Structures are given as C-alpha cells and as structure tokens.
Amino acid sequence: SQTIHQWPATLVQPVGSPLSLECTVEGTSNPNLYWYRQAAGRGLQLLFYSVGIGQISSEVPQNLSASRPQDRQFILSSKKLLLSDSGFYLCAWGTGGAGGELFFGEGSRLTVL
C-alpha cells in the first residue's frame, strides 16, 4: 500500500534562517507531488506541484522553492524565512489526471519568530 511521510512535524525557526521540509512517498511510482500551505484557520494554498523528476510548477511568487531530486521525494526550501512563512505545510501525492484524488501527509507546522 502507498504511504506518505513528511518531516519534521513541528519546527520553530528564527526570521532569516533557512528551511528544509522533506516528503517521501512509498508504494507508488511517478506520482504527482504537491506542497500546500495552510495559514491558521484558513484554506489550502497550492505552492508547488510536480508531475515528474525535476519538473516543478510554482504557483505563488514567494521566497520558497521546491525540488524533486528523486521520483518519490519532494523538498520544500527557503534560504531566508519570513514571519509570513509561518503556517501548516502539507505535502500530498496523487496519480494525476481526472481521477487523481490527493493523499496528504501529516503536515509540518512551522512557526517563524
């Protein structure tokens, strides 16, 4: 069966520090991968999605970046965090296309101080 792992679960970072969130999927090949951000009490904002290795689509101009170095690995990064980067970051995978429901990881709660 397919599983998705996301870490770290919680982190507190100072403004200006770097960020790296990692997500891996097991039990499937060539998945679509997604990073969403959820501000407190708000909806899900699509940040990046990837349909294959090295293929990244960026949805929102920001100081975040994403990379997909391996088929089932998706990394969200920042060189210098801002206060506004605080939120709940969710990685998800899907099969893509019209039948593509998403399966979410447990999420990473980031607080920037």
Added chain:
Amino acid sequence: GQQVMQIPQYQHVQEGEDFTTYCNSSTTLSNIQWYKQRPGGHPVFLIQLVKSGEVKKQKRLTFQFGEAKKNSSLHITATQTTDVGTYFCAGGGLEAYNTDKLIFGTGTRLQVFP
C-alpha cells in the same frame, strides 16, 4: 487567477440539524473533489464528482455537481459530533483543463454542539 470559493466560512449547528456548504468556481471544472480535515489533522479525501449534474451519496452525506460544472454542494443530514471539522472542495482542471493542478476552496468549518 483561478478561484474556488466556499460559503459559509463557519457554521455552528445543534446535533441533529442539517448542514450544507456550497462551492463556486470562477471557471468550469473538469472535476470536483471534497475533503474533510479534522481539527489538528490533515485533509482526507471524501469523494470525486466528474459528470455534469452528478449526485453521489455516502450515508448521511450528499454531494452534488452543478449542471454547468462550476459549482458543487455538500449536504449532511442529521449532523453528529463526529462531523466536526473543515470541509474543503477542490477543483481540477480550472486552468486549461490541467487536471494535475488541484485548487482548494476556502473551506467551511463545521462545529456541532451536542
């Protein structure tokens, strides 16, 4: 840009009352999905609708996709405390029918009082 709006933003109901959340897209969708997120948790897939005018039921939950494929609704009959959470719709194919890109609605937070 593409937008998927949901109303209401919040809904408080007494246990046993019905609940409905509405989802509206600025553009025609190829499909609509619904997710539920429990407090502190991550979104979990409930259902997908693809056809114009489609209606699907899951026990006390009824999902509908509009004829123009630009709106959808989720109706819960006789709510229970286990229904508490935030319900999101998510639209696929908003942009040039790119079904790889799933845009989530703003969500409706449901609170059920016993």
